[in-house]
Amino acid sequence: MPKQNRTFAVIGLGAFGSAVASELARFGNTVMGIDQDESRVAKLAEALTSTIILDATDEQALREAGVDRYDVALVAIGHDIESSILATMNVRVLGVDQLWVKAINKTHHRILSKLGADRIILPEQEMGKHVAQRLNNPVVQDYVNLGNGFSVVTMAVPERLKGRTLASLEIGSRHDVRMLGLMRGTEFLPCTTPELELAAQDKLLVLGRRPELRAFGDAL
Structure with a gap:
């Protein structure tokens, strides 16, 4: 089981970083938000465990802030690729256990891979695929790509x-x-009884390969 109440340092509190930091805090985790912009930091001062104004390209400043004591660091700096790379290098040097980084494009992604980021996120591409999946089949509420062609999807019962x-x-x-x-609402029902009757607003959790899932969704 995952460790509960982990500690997270989120570097860059733009739209993406602030959304991630706020949700992590809402889940009960310890979250420190970092940004150079005083107004961004001020907006999240009450929502997060702690916030600090500093330049993440300054390794010593990150060390003094105690970033090295956090379980996970997310570098979510916006369109400044140079700052993102320098911040990533600094966090890697500090030895944080897990390092996640937001990438702006594929070139940025390749550079971050070379720097040893544990997970690289391309938010716009990932969201684009997510939206396309839902547009392609309206019964699909959500999905998780498991790799090797398999996905788990949530489908609304018509x-x-x-x-x-x-x-x-x-x-x-x-x-x-x-x-x-x-x-069914907030209740999970196992599908061990074939006679279980479906209700409106039920959501089916289905595992399969993309073509089979698409065919099943079309049949619904």
Whole structure:
């Protein structure tokens, strides 16, 4: 199980960094927000555990702020590639266990890989794929790409299927996907009973390869 209440240092409090930092804090984690912009820091002063105004390209400043004592650091600096690279190098030197970095483009991504970032995020590309998946099939609420062609998707049960049983979906016979369970409000229901009747607003959790998932979604 993942360690609870981990500590995070988020460097760069633009739209992306501030959203990540706020959510991490909402989950109950210890979060320090760092930015050069005083107004950005001030906006998150009450939401985060701590905030500090400093230049992340200054290794000594990061060390004095105690960034090396955090479990995870996220470098989320916006369009200043040079500052992002220098901040990434500094955090790597400090020896933070996990280093995540926001990349602006593929060239930036390659440079960050060479610097030893543990995870590199291209937010616009990832969100674009996410939106395309939902536009392609309106019943898809969310999805997680597991690699090797497999994904887990959340599919909304259409109104017309209300009262139908799980068995009627022909999962495993007509459709080569696997049902992991369904969410009914905030309750998780395992799909171990074929006679379980579907309700409006149910969300199916389905595992499979992209073509099979698409076919199953179209059938819904």
